[in-house]
Amino acid sequence: AVARLMGSWPAISPVSPGVLCALGDATTRMRTETARSFSRLASQTEAVDLIAILDEMAAQTRAELVADGVPEDEITSAFEVDVRYAGQAFEVPLTITADVLTSDGIAGILARFDAEHKRLFTFNMDTPHEIVNLRAVAMGRALDLPAAELEKGDGNPIAAKMRDHVLWMDGREQPAVIYDRAKLRAGDVIPGPAIVCEMDSTTLIESGCTGTVDAVGNILIHLA
Numbered sequence: 001a002v003a004r005l006m007g008s009w010p011a012i013s014p015v016s017p018g019v020l021c022a023l024g025d026a027t028t029r030m031r032t033e034t035a036r037s038f039s040r041l042a043s044q045t046e047a048v049d050l051i052a053i054l055d056e057m058a059a060q061t062r063a064e065l066v067a068d069g070v071p072e073d074e075i076t077s078a079f080e081v082d083v084r085y086a087g088q089a090f091e092v093p094l095t096i097t098a099d100v101l102t103s104d105g106i107a108g109i110l111a112r113f114d115a116e117h118k119r120l121f122t123f124n125m126d127t128p129h130e131i132v133n134l135r136a137v138a139m140g141r142a143l144d145l146p147a148a149e150l151e152k153g154d155g156n157p158i159a160a161k162m163r164d165h166v167l168w169m170d171g172r173e174q175p176a177v178i179y180d181r182a183k184l185r186a187g188d189v190i191p192g193p194a195i196v197c198e199m200d201s202t203t204l205i206e207s208g209c210t211g212t213v214d215a216v217g218n219i220l221i222h223l224a
Helices: 002-006 017-027 047-067 098-121
Strands: 011-013 031-041 076-085 092-096 129-139 161-169 172-180 189-191 194-197 202-205 209-213 219-223
Touching: 031 047, 047 076, 047 098, 047 129, 076 098, 092 098, 098 129, 161 194, 189 194, 202 209, 202 219
Parallel strands: 172 194
Antiparallel strands: 011 219, 031 129, 076 092, 076 129, 161 172, 189 209, 194 202, 209 219
């Protein structure tokens, strides 16, 4: 219904949408970060001062991940610097490395800020730059979890049919089919109205729509 109102197709029903958030939480890489207020004009800042603070913050975040059981050799660090033109009420975060900061200095940060500010807002200003916040991020190793691909079907979802059903839609009763999602195959096309059931969720394919199962089991719902 939301896709129809927005004219945004396809509507996507992922595998196990009811527990998708929990799945992401269980498989995402470990991450922690810390931030400090800096609030200093760039013209009054030396790169060596930033590097010293960022290195200290990186050590703190890495120690936190090690304490959580992440091996030291699997941890990567990244830095962010929030920059603005003096007097602005918002900042632009920039990702930076210690090596780049060492080689390019403060001028390198400001050049990146000007380029990003112009990309975002189409203009730059002549006012001084201000470095507002510093942030260090430590991340564990990303898990290699390829999506499981479904067996290729012939486009007919009949093998997944559970039973016929009657539902109320568009102000009237309409015949529909209930399908078992676990038995759908890649390439199956489900005409609406239909109901696709699984352990954690129910997906409704409205009348006037079709749902196509992709290679990894997502149901892509289009207008028929």
